[in-house]
Every structure is written in C-alpha cells, then in structure tokens.
Amino acid sequence: MSLDFQKFxxxxxxxxxxxxxLDDPSCRVAVDQVVFDAVRTEGTWAVGQIVSVHGLxxxxxxxxxxxxxxxxxxxxxxxxxxxVRGSRRFRATAGDTNFKRVTNA
Numbered sequence: 001m002s003l004d005f006q007k008f009x010x011x012x013x014x015x016x017x018x019x020x021x022l023d024d025p026s027c028r029v030a031v032d033q034v035v036f037d038a039v040r041t042e043g044t045w046a047v048g049q050i051v052s053v054h055g056l057x058x059x060x061x062x063x064x065x066x067x068x069x070x071x072x073x074x075x076x077x078x079x080x081x082x083x084v085r086g087s088r089r090f091r092a093t094a095g096d097t098n099f100k101r102v103t104n105a
Contacts, residue, residue: 008069010036010046010092010099019072019093022047031055032094035073035086041099048087055094 009020009027019034021027033054038048052073061069090099 006049006068007039007047008050008071010034010048010050012044012046012094012096014090014101015095016094017096019050027054029060030094033091035089035091035102038090038099039087041090044098046090046092046099049091050089054057055059 007022009022009025011018011020016030017032018028018030031053034053035051036046036048037051038046040047050071050073056072056074061074062090083104089102091102092099
C-alpha cells in the first residue's frame, strides 16, 4: 500500500452498516458509523476513502496493522482534510436506509 488511502466498500443494507474489502467481498466488518469520500454510490452500496469510522470492534482494531487503521480514518492521517478529487463526502449510520451528504461548512 502506498501513502494514498485505500478504497473500501461501504454497505448499508437491512439496517446494518459494513465496511467491505474490495479485494475480498466476503471480508466484512460491522461498524456503527462511517464518514467517507465517495468515488461511487449506488443505492445502499458505495466505494470510497474512509475519513472516520465509529464502532470498530476491539478485536478487529487489535488485529489490524497501523497502516490499515490510518486508511480507516483512525490515528494520524498522511493528508488531513484532503478528499478524493471529484468525490462527495457522505455519512452512513447503522439503522439508516441511505447515505447522508455531509457539507464542509
């Protein structure tokens, strides 16, 4: 992985919110909330770079390397405040039925 952020899938369906590894879609982690810069959104599925995540399970947190945690918006960032060119920032919360647009006001 380079210094760039990694892209993840965000799945908001059936009242549950999951972060999905795009290389292995069977690898899914349930979280409470995620803020992300979307590269693509389609209904309750999105692909983007995660800005922050809330509710990452402790056992997952302890097993994930520091570089991956940074890609998940946890810990110091390489380029704070920078999004993906041409992307829009969204928030997804478990229990919601759609993504909510976040304004940078």
